[in-house]
Amino acid sequence: MKAHQWFVEHREDFVVGTLERQELSAFRDHLERCPECREAIGEIERDLRWLPLGAAPVTVPPGMVRRLANGVLDRPRRNPWTWLVPAALAASTVGAAWYGLDQRRRATVLGRELAEVRAGLLERDGRLAAVLDTLGSIRTANRVLQAQLAIAGRRATMVVFETDRTQQWTVIVNGLPPAPAGERYGLWFLCEKGMRQGAALAGTSGTAVLVVAKPTDLGAVLAASVTLESERMVDGMPMAKREIGLIKM
Amino acid sequence: MDGSPVRRLALTSATEGDLRARLCARDEQALVELIELTTPWLLGLVQGMLDDADEAEDVVAETFRAVWDTIDPAGPTGLVPLVFRIARNKAIDRLRRRKRQRNLATLWRAEADTVTAPAAGHGGWQIHGQVRHALEGLPEDQRTVIRLAYFSGLTQSEIAQQLGLPLGTVKTRLRLAYGRLRRALAPLRGWFE
Numbered sequence: 363m364k365a366h367q368w369f370v371e372h373r374e375d376f377v378v379g380t381l382e383r384q385e386l387s388a389f390r391d392h393l394e395r396c397p398e399c400r401e402a403i404g405e406i407e408r409d410l411r412w413l414p415l416g417a418a419p420v421t422v423p424p425g426m427v428r429r430l431a432n433g434v435l436d437r438p439r440r441n442p443w444t445w446l447v448p449a450a451l452a453a454s455t456v457g458a459a460w461y462g463l464d465q466r467r468r469a470t471v472l473g474r475e476l477a478e479v480r481a482g483l484l485e486r487d488g489r490l491a492a493v494l495d496t497l498g499s500i501r502t503a504n505r506v507l508q509a510q511l512a513i514a515g516r517r518a519t520m521v522v523f524e525t526d527r528t529q530q531w532t533v534i535v536n537g538l539p540p541a542p543a544g545e546r547y548g549l550w551f552l553c554e555k556g557m558r559q560g561a562a563l564a565g566t567s568g569t570a571v572l573v574v575a576k577p578t579d580l581g582a583v584l585a586a587s588v589t590l591e592s593e594r595m596v597d598g599m600p601m602a603k604r605e606i607g608l609i610k611m
Numbered sequence: 612m613d614g615s616p617v618r619r620l621a622l623t624s625a626t627e628g629d630l631r632a633r634l635c636a637r638d639e640q641a642l643v644e645l646i647e648l649t650t651p652w653l654l655g656l657v658q659g660m661l662d663d664a665d666e667a668e669d670v671v672a673e674t675f676r677a678v679w680d681t682i683d684p685a686g687p688t689g690l691v692p693l694v695f696r697i698a699r700n701k702a703i704d705r706l707r708r709r710k711r712q713r714n715l716a717t718l719w720r721a722e723a724d725t726v727t728a729p730a731a732g733h734g735g736w737q738i739h740g741q742v743r744h745a746l747e748g749l750p751e752d753q754r755t756v757i758r759l760a761y762f763s764g765l766t767q768s769e770i771a772q773q774l775g776l777p778l779g780t781v782k783t784r785l786r787l788a789y790g791r792l793r794r795a796l797a798p799l800r801g802w803f804e
């Protein structure tokens with residue numbers, strides 16, 4: 363156990379990233395408990411935020427700006443939620459049936475208009491399948507857990523439906539605002555033999571659902587912690603995180 | 612839109628605020644402008660840390676993806692510092708993964724590169740001058756440890772090993788350097804306000 367003075371003396375080292383692995387981990391743990399150090403760290407980050415400009419600029423090779431821009435923009439639209447994969451599969455099956463039906467009608471109906479109608483129906487069925495899947499998980503749940511999340515003066519609600527048979531949690535979150543830049547939400551299982559990240563969560567103003575596999579190799583799950591954490595990972599752990607809600611078993 | 616001649620984009624708090632607002636509104640042209648504005652500096656920083664041009668480009672690419680995916684109107688001000696912070700953190704993560712011990716010769720070469728004038732064709736940022744002035748104001752022994760810590764991404768014990776100094780000496784020099792730098796850079800605190 364390090365004395366508080368040690369953390370005071372190593373705040374800059376934490377920000378700059380020169381601590382050793384074990385020291386980093388001790389510092390991260392300390393930050394979760396110490397608002398004074400959190401505030402001081404914020405100050406140091408602000409003071410040193412322009413220091414990267416101490417490195418000299420270099421000439422950008424031809425074509426790189428275009429490559430970088432395309433690398434960002436030419437991606438499949440990313441949904442950070444692990445959004446109901448089984449539901450998506452179910453939706454595609456329903457979609458195939460609709461498509462077959464549509465092929466027979468197509469001979470007599472104007473193709474373009476019908477295609478638009480079909481797209482609408484597929485979207486509706488996708489959503490319906492997702493809802494049905496969620497409802498199925500809820501109906502077969504063996505346990506229901508709930509937590510209030512407090513973030514930046516706003517409140518969000520998280521409800522967890524635990525199903526023994528699948529060892530899965532269906533998590534429904536309502537009202538979580540988008541995470542601040544450079545941070546994200548995390549869901550961590552606290553188990554008898556250790557801790558494991560269940561999911562990284564995105565904020566959403568509406569209601570969102572995700573399915574998370576419960577760890578089965580770390581003994582009993584004792585609780586789950588919902589955190590706001592830095593995107594910066596060191597040795598597989600976020601650089602800093604703080605708890606915004608706890609789900610007790 | 613790239614290569615030479617490079618468009619001279621000046622960094623002012625107005626440019627910053629405008630870019631940030633347009634990025635939040637998913638303006639793709641704003642992304643291109645941010646890339647044009649910051650890439651020479653990001654590459655300079657990250658190449659100095661990783662000593663590998665391909666890996667540096669990967670880090671810069673990951674940085675812009677992270678910025679585009681996470682930018683948020685309610686987030687903290689300071690778009691360009693955020694871009695730098697993400698890039699530097701990503702570079703440090705790679706360094707730590709590599710656990711690479713860089714030899715002194717490479718480091719000294721990097722040191723020599725960073726004290727040359729900015730490459731021709733880049734709009735010099737006024738802030739850059741202030742930061743360099745702050746770094747040049749450090750006594751040489753402190754500047755050396757800051758170079759290794761901040762611009763090469765070494766841990767304290769790696770620095771001690773590289774310089775053949777006791778760990779305590781490295782810690783003391785770093786602490787003195789942080790104090791001086793924070794005082795020297797304090798006038799830039801109000802840049803976004």
Ligand SMILES: [Zn+2]
Pocket residue numbers: 366369370392396398399400
């Ligand atoms: Zn503290």
